[in-house]
Amino acid sequence: MPRPPRLSPDAVAAALRELPGWSGDADGLRRSVELPSFADAVAAVVRIGFAAEAVDHHPDVDLRWRTLHLTLVSHSAGGVSELDLDLARRIDALLP
Numbered sequence: 001m002p003r004p005p006r007l008s009p010d011a012v013a014a015a016l017r018e019l020p021g022w023s024g025d026a027d028g029l030r031r032s033v034e035l036p037s038f039a040d041a042v043a044a045v046v047r048i049g050f051a052a053e054a055v056d057h058h059p060d061v062d063l064r065w066r067t068l069h070l071t072l073v074s075h076s077a078g079g080v081s082e083l084d085l086d087l088a089r090r091i092d093a094l095l096p
């Protein structure tokens with residue numbers, strides 16, 4: 001299945017205005033979130049992991065104690081694509 005192309009900087013900036021909590025640019029979307037505990041943070045990674053598998057699009061995840069640092073980028077596109085915007089919305093629905 002063809003994967004969508006890299007979005008323009010303007011398109012990413014416009015999309016970010018609808019994604020409070022996320023920052024970044026056409027090279028990647030970023031969100032950091034602190035959970036109440038390490039166990040909660042691990043559970044969030046698992047929930048995000050299953051959501052990612054469901055859409056076959058995967059975040060870069062950096063877990064530091066109870067803080068998750070998430071980066072979304074479409075490796076196949078060399079930047080942010082519609083798949084990353086969709087995954088960001090799905091992740092937001094899973095986080096407190």
Ligand SMILES: C[C@H](O)[C@H](O)[C@H]1CNC2=NC(N)=NC(=O)C2=N1
Nearest residue numbers: 056057058059073074075076077
């Ligand atoms: C074959 C499979 O669809 C590809 O390897 C997918 C899997 N998940 C992916 N996730 C991300 N973030 N970028 C990709 O290019 C990508 N490619």
